[in-house]
Amino acid sequence: MKIACLAKYCVDPANLVCDKATGHYDFEGSPRKINEVDQNAVEEAVKIKTTTDCVVHIFSVGPTEAAKPMRELLGMGADRAFLISDPEVRNADSHAIADLLKRAIQKQGPYDLILAGYASEDSYAGSVALMLAEMLHMPHVAYASKISVDGQALTAVREVDGKVETIESKLPALITVTRELNTPRYVSALQTLRVPRDALTTLRLSDLGETPEEYASTCRAEILELMTVPTNRKNILLDGADTATAVIKLLDALRDDGVL
Amino acid sequence: MTEYFDMAKTAIILAERAEECQSLIATALSLNATANSLLWLGEEKEVPRTGVNEAIILTPQTGIPETITATITNVVKDQGLTLVILPTTKLGREVAPRVAVSLHAGYVEGVIGAETSSAGTIFHRLSFGGTVVEKVRVRTEIAVITAIHTDLKTDMSALPTTNVKTIPTPTVDSKKVKHIEELPKKDDMRSADRIIAAGRGIKKQQDLSMIDNLAKALNAKFACSRPLVEDLKWCPKDNQVGLSGQTVTPKLYIAIGISGQIQHTVGMRNSKVIVAINSDKSAPIFQVADYGIVGDLYQLVPELAKQLGKT
Numbered sequence: 001m002k003i004a005c006l007a008k009y010c011v012d013p014a015n016l017v018c019d020k021a022t023g024h025y026d027f028e029g030s031p032r033k034i035n036e037v038d039q040n041a042v043e044e045a046v047k048i049k050t051t052t053d054c055v056v057h058i059f060s061v062g063p064t065e066a067a068k069p070m071r072e073l074l075g076m077g078a079d080r081a082f083l084i085s086d087p088e089v090r091n092a093d094s095h096a097i098a099d100l101l102k103r104a105i106q107k108q109g110p111y112d113l114i115l116a117g118y119a120s121e122d123s124y125a126g127s128v129a130l131m132l133a134e135m136l137h138m139p140h141v142a143y144a145s146k147i148s149v150d151g152q153a154l155t156a157v158r159e160v161d162g163k164v165e166t167i168e169s170k171l172p173a174l175i176t177v178t179r180e181l182n183t184p185r186y187v188s189a190l191q192t193l194r195v196p197r198d199a200l201t202t203l204r205l206s207d208l209g210e211t212p213e214e215y216a217s218t219c220r221a222e223i224l225e226l227m228t229v230p231t232n233r234k235n236i237l238l239d240g241a242d243t244a245t246a247v248i249k250l251l252d253a254l255r256d257d258g259v260l
Numbered sequence: 261m262t263e264y265f266d267m268a269k270t271a272i273i274l275a276e277r278a279e280e281c282q283s284l285i286a287t288a289l290s291l292n293a294t295a296n297s298l299l300w301l302g303e304e305k306e307v308p309r310t311g312v313n314e315a316i317i318l319t320p321q322t323g324i325p326e327t328i329t330a331t332i333t334n335v336v337k338d339q340g341l342t343l344v345i346l347p348t349t350k351l352g353r354e355v356a357p358r359v360a361v362s363l364h365a366g367y368v369e370g371v372i373g374a375e376t377s378s379a380g381t382i383f384h385r386l387s388f389g390g391t392v393v394e395k396v397r398v399r400t401e402i403a404v405i406t407a408i409h410t411d412l413k414t415d416m417s418a419l420p421t422t423n424v425k426t427i428p429t430p431t432v433d434s435k436k437v438k439h440i441e442e443l444p445k446k447d448d449m450r451s452a453d454r455i456i457a458a459g460r461g462i463k464k465q466q467d468l469s470m471i472d473n474l475a476k477a478l479n480a481k482f483a484c485s486r487p488l489v490e491d492l493k494w495c496p497k498d499n500q501v502g503l504s505g506q507t508v509t510p511k512l513y514i515a516i517g518i519s520g521q522i523q524h525t526v527g528m529r530n531s532k533v534i535v536a537i538n539s540d541k542s543a544p545i546f547q548v549a550d551y552g553i554v555g556d557l558y559q560l561v562p563e564l565a566k567q568l569g570k571t
Contacts, residue, residue, distance in 0.1 A: 013388050013522045025392055094367060095360065119353075121523075123387050123394075124503070125369035130357035139326055139435040142354045155438070160350050166439035173434070179490060179504065180497075220366035224382060225395040233534065234550040237541075243559045247567050250535065253551055259454075259512040259533045 001054035001149075003045045004105055006116035006129055007038040007073060009066035013121050018228060025226045034069045037117030039076075039184040041177050045115055046077035046185075048149055055079045057111075059104055061089065061097050067200060074195045075187040082108065086205045088212040093221040094123075098131035100215075103208040105136070113154065114174040118143050126176070133174040141167050145180040264380025265366060265398035271343035272297040272335055274328070274352065278308055284345050285311045285419070286412035291374050291381070293343050297335050298422070299328065301351075311419045317426045324437070325351070329358040330430040336363055336402065348406040356406050366398030371405045390526040449501070454480035454512045457501055457528070460487050461517015461538060461557050465494045470561050471516060477568040483508070485524045502527035517557050520545025537561070 012033045017026040045056040058073050058081040060066055070081045084100050092100075105111060114133070119126030133140040146157035149171075156167050156175055205215055238249045254260045271293040275281035281298060288295040298312040307315050318331060332344060332355070344359055346352035348370050360367035368383045372393070375382050380397055383405065387394045449455060456475040462468060475482045482499060489500045501508055502524040513531035517538060518524055525548050528534065536549035537560050546552040553560060 013391075016388065016392075016522075025388075094357070098357075098361070125357075125367075125387075126353050127357035127360075127367060127369060130354060131361045131367075134329070134358040134361035139432065140354075140358075141435075142325070143350060159443070162443045164441045164443060165437055166441075167435065168438045169435040220360075220400050221368055221396050221398050223394050223396055226387070227393045227395070229386070229391055229393055231529070231548055233548055235546065235552070236550065237546070237552045237554065239554060243555060243563050244567075246553045246555065247560065247563045250551055250553060250564075251567060254512065254533065254535070257533050257550075 001048075001052055001113070002109065002111045003048060003054055003056045004109070004111040004114045005038070005042045005045050005056065005058045005073075005078065006101060006114065006132070007042065007058055007060045007070070008035040008117075008120045008122075008128075009033070009060060009062035009069060010035045010120045010122040025228065027226065032065070034073060035117055035120045035122075037119070037121075037177065037179050039073070039117075040179055040181050041115035041117055042073050042076050042078060043182045043184040044147060044177060045113075047182065048113075048147075049077065052149065054112075057082065057108060059101055060084065061092065061100050064202070067202070070200055071195050072187050072192050074199050075191040076185055079199070081200045082203055083200060084203045084208070086203075088205055088215060091219060091222055093219050093223075094125055094127040095131060095220045096215065096218040098128045098135060099218040100208065100210075101128070101132055102135045103210065104203055105132070107208065110172065112171045113149065114138070114172070116174070116176050118176040118178055129174060129176050136172075136174070138172050138174050139169050140174040140176070141169060142176045144175045144177050147175060147177070147181065265342075265400060265403040269293045269342040270296040270339070271345050272299065272332060272339075272341050273312070273345045274299040274301065274332065274355070275347065276301045276349075276351070278302070278306060280347050280349075280409070281308050281311065282414060282416060283409050283412070284347060284407060285416070286410055286414045287371070287407040288343070288345055289414060290410075290412065291343070291345075292376075293345075295345075295419075296339065296341060299332060299335070301328075307422070307424055308416070309422050311414075311416045312422050313420050314423045314425060317424065318429045319426045324432055324435065325355045325358060326432045326435065327430045328355050329362055331427070332359050333362045342402050344402070344404040346404070346406045348408045352406045356404050360404040363402050363404065364400060365402035365404045366400040368396050368398065368403065368405045371407050372410075388522055390529065391522050449481050449483055449499070449506055449508050449510075452481040452508065452510050454478050454514075455483050455501075455508055455510045455528075455531075456480045456514045456516065457483040457485065457518060458488060458495075458516050459485040459518030459524070461519075462488070465492070467558075468494065470558075470565075474514075474561050474565045474568075477565045478512075478514075480512070480514075481510075485518045485521075515545050515549070516561060518545055519543045520548060 056078040116129035141156040144156040273284040298315040514535040536545040541554040
């Protein structure tokens with residue numbers, strides 16, 4: 001059995017860099033990390049590997065700096081990782097990313113199971129994995145919180161709209177997972193160091209048989225601008241000489257606002 | 261020259277509930293589009309009688325995204341529609357990416373509005389958990405979007421009478437829903453007028469009783485941020501506010517010992533009045549708060565409860 005996991009090297013929403021004067025975010029200048037819930041996907045694949053004879057591959061589209069955190073993911077117990085990284089890959093929308101992943105996965109595959117986090121912490125559209133499923137004509141189960149794989153089929157549990165659904169699907173299939181699924185294992189620096197050098201392969205557009213023009217034509221939506229959402233809050237700091245005074249001031253203000 | 265998606269189109273919408281349908285029709289109208297078709301996934305007897313030209317009911321009712329994708333694709337192709345509007349719900353977010361691929365269309369998730377420009381429609385979408393607006397242009401003839409629920413009111417009676425038809429659900433043999441279990445009704449914070457929320461600033465699980473006491477004194481519901489549920493496992497998931505929890509809009513929201521990461525603030529940022537209590541004066545929670553007190557919550561919370569008890 002072959003399992004592919006998708007991982008995004010996303011902008012860390014907790015550390016977004018913003019130009020206060022213009023209200024514009026600086027995505028390029030903001031720190032990045034591996035999307036947390038994608039680690040749950042890798043953890044699940046590695047768990048399946050302990051009970052089933054299979055290989056686990058990780059796929060990502062990102063800058064060359066993503067190689068280091070990809071090695072950390074490999075340290076969890078995955079066999080190989082493929083980082084699609086090319087200076088021509090710019091302004092990618094979710095369709096362009098899904099198309100690149102499709103090409104890499106078809107080249108390395110076929111895979112019986114594809115696992116990914118249900119959404120990324122930065123753009124939170126949750127669209128790339130599902131687009132990939134449609135491109136590969138695979139069924140999918142979204143928001144899975146329990147998975148069991150048995151030969152040619154899988155069973156997954158998901159919670160939607162106050163209902164818990166148990167879904168059976170034939171393989172190959174794609175599953176998007178939530179953080180409830182498992183707890184990703186801790187990977188020490190030593191374990192990361194022990195990852196063989198050749199476990200990570202960087203793929204260029206040319207490796208995927210695509211020209212920069214062909215790539216550009218797969219981008220169907222373009223982001224023109226990013227703006228902060230204005231907040232109209234009073235931002236009043238109530239600092240009194242002591243705790244009691246601050247609390248009196250607060251309760252007075254809340255009564256004036258009519259919310260007490 | 262690249263062609264861009266432009267407005268003044270005819271749309272298909274997908275809805276499970278009447279108010280969701282109304283909201284999506286309002287979204288279509290705000291995009292200068294007419295809502296031609298409705299794919300109805302709700303109760304058959306509740307199908308809206310006005311607002312769209314045709315309502316399509318799938319029989320038997322299934323919620324399998326693959327069959328919904330195939331149905332939307334067929335209707336769009338048959339009728340020459342150019343805009344697909346789905347709700348920004350778990351279902352909508354699950355179906356829309358597949359539909360976009362199936363229709364060779366550009367996709368924009370979480371749309372809150374749009375503007376016209378000389379080079380096509382520019383959609384506004386929320387990103388980063390609602391703190392960033394992305395302006396997005398679609399480079400295809402057909403656009404697929406999910407719309408964020410709007411309270412825009414549309415006079416439904418002024419809209420066309422709906423022609424209802426049922427069509428057989430396309431079959432999927434690779435996948436089936438084996439079992440559905442209804443969960444007990446949750447402690448619903450979404451209708452609460454007042455909410456007291458606790459975060460990482462709480463040092464021990466038993467200290468939550470202090471927050472609970474304050475909630476009782478204020479006749480408020482108790483809520484918490486993600487770490488107390490997912491990392492420390494002190495509170496049930498039902499109490500979690502934020503990106504991976506519930507979105508609430510009470511009249512009063514008091515955040516205690518919550519730093520104010522985007523993960524949390526997206527779930528409470530539309531509350532009427534927001535109060536923050538935190539010992540770190542640089543905590544981002546103060547930027548989204550109307551009133552802030554920098555100080556020790558272990559002194560401030562009992563003092564608040566005490567003073568409220570007096571009145």
